Amino acid sequence: MPQQHVAVLGTGKIGEALLSGMIRAGWAPANLLVTARRPERAEELRTRHGVTPVTNAEAAKRADTLIVTVKPQDMGALLTELAPHLPADRLVISGAAGIPTTFLEERLPEGTPVVRVMTNTPALVDEAMSVISAGSHATTAHLAHAEEIFGAVGKTLRVPESQQDACTALSGSGPAYFFYLVEAMTDAGILLGLPRDKAHELIVQSAIGAATMLRDSGEHPVKLRENVTSPAGTTINAIRELEIHGVRAALIAALEAARDRSRELASGNS
Ligand SMILES: NC(=O)C1=CN([C@@H]2O[C@H](COP(=O)(O)OP(=O)(O)OC[C@H]3O[C@@H](n4cnc5c(N)ncnc54)[C@H](O)[C@@H]3O)[C@@H](O)[C@H]2O)C=CC1
Numbered sequence: 284m285p286q287q288h289v290a291v292l293g294t295g296k297i298g299e300a301l302l303s304g305m306i307r308a309g310w311a312p313a314n315l316l317v318t319a320r321r322p323e324r325a326e327e328l329r330t331r332h333g334v335t336p337v338t339n340a341e342a343a344k345r346a347d348t349l350i351v352t353v354k355p356q357d358m359g360a361l362l363t364e365l366a367p368h369l370p371a372d373r374l375v376i377s378g379a380a381g382i383p384t385t386f387l388e389e390r391l392p393e394g395t396p397v398v399r400v401m402t403n404t405p406a407l408v409d410e411a412m413s414v415i416s417a418g419s420h421a422t423t424a425h426l427a428h429a430e431e432i433f434g435a436v437g438k439t440l441r442v443p444e445s446q447q448d449a450c451t452a453l454s455g456s457g458p459a460y461f462f463y464l465v466e467a468m469t470d471a472g473i474l475l476g477l478p479r480d481k482a483h484e485l486i487v488q489s490a491i492g493a494a495t496m497l498r499d500s501g502e503h504p505v506k507l508r509e510n511v512t513s514p515a516g517t518t519i520n521a522i523r524e525l526e527i528h529g530v531r532a533a534l535i536a537a538l539e540a541a542r543d544r545s546r547e548l549a550s551g552n553s
């Protein structure tokens with residue numbers, strides 16, 4: 284069967300990460316359409332990936348599946364532009380934080396299947412976590428198609444849409460928290476007298492090792508931490524400081540704030 288045409292609309296950081304992953308996974312660039320606001324950006328995407336830049340209206344007419352990766356604040360305007368050109372049997376996948384499937388369904392032709400996905404930037408290295416939910420007209424075949432696309436850049440997980448804002452706080456924004464931790468721990472290395480590049484290398488390799496153990500050992504994180512924490516040793520002194528400074532509570536509050544912001548995002552739209 285010939286591959287379907289897939290269009291990525293609003294090909295910024297996430298759109299391009301997905302596009303490049305799809306090509307690495309074997310999608311033919313000839314079947315991939317992209318839209319961008321600026322002509323120079325469209326040309327850059329053509330040169331870099333061999334995909335075809337089109338207008339949003341052309342994408343609506345030509346693509347079997349449309350993946351919308353604009354910022355939440357730009358979603359309303361884009362849907363208004365697409366709606367008059369979109370046949371109602373086309374699958375529309377939204378990658379935007381906070382935008383419910385009902386928001387798209389209300390602005391697209393009656394019966395349009397919509398799937399909501401929250402991915403993350405490790406898509407760039409095929410290690411994304413993408414959580415996927417169906418709108419009211421999307422079937423399991425539509426979900427499977429979304430999984431095929433996002434599976435090109437990492438893991439996928441189906442969740443009820445009611446959990447999407449929480450997932451956005453955990454995995455959508457998640458990489459930023461780890462980058463922040465690495466940055467802070469590297470600063471600590473500087474305080475302890477290490478050169479910045481050495482401190483960075485030590486922390487990054489420790490992060491990779493810890494992440495690999497979390498994924499592959501089957502052990503609970505508490506057990507893994509206990510294995511590092513020797514009686515009267517160094518680690519417990521650090522853990523005590525983390526507890527005194529409320530780092531666990533800060534993380535819980537931080538993710539709650541991210542979840543709340545995700546809930547608010549749809550209201551910033553037309
Ligand atoms: N950056 C991240 O870590 C993640 C972002 N997301 C979601 O992905 C979406 C995109 O985020 P980024 O890629 O970071 O943003 P970005 O700003 O890099 O990309 C969005 C692109 O859409 C273009 N655009 C806006 N309106 C358009 C229109 N009418 N026609 C054509 N192009 C248009 C913009 O020019 C821009 O290039 C957002 O909705 C965000 O919530 C989801 C997961 C992670």
Ligand SMILES: O=C(O)[C@@H]1CCC=N1
Pocket residue numbers: 380451455456
């Ligand atoms: O910060 C944001 O709004 C986007 C969504 C998840 C990660 N980045």
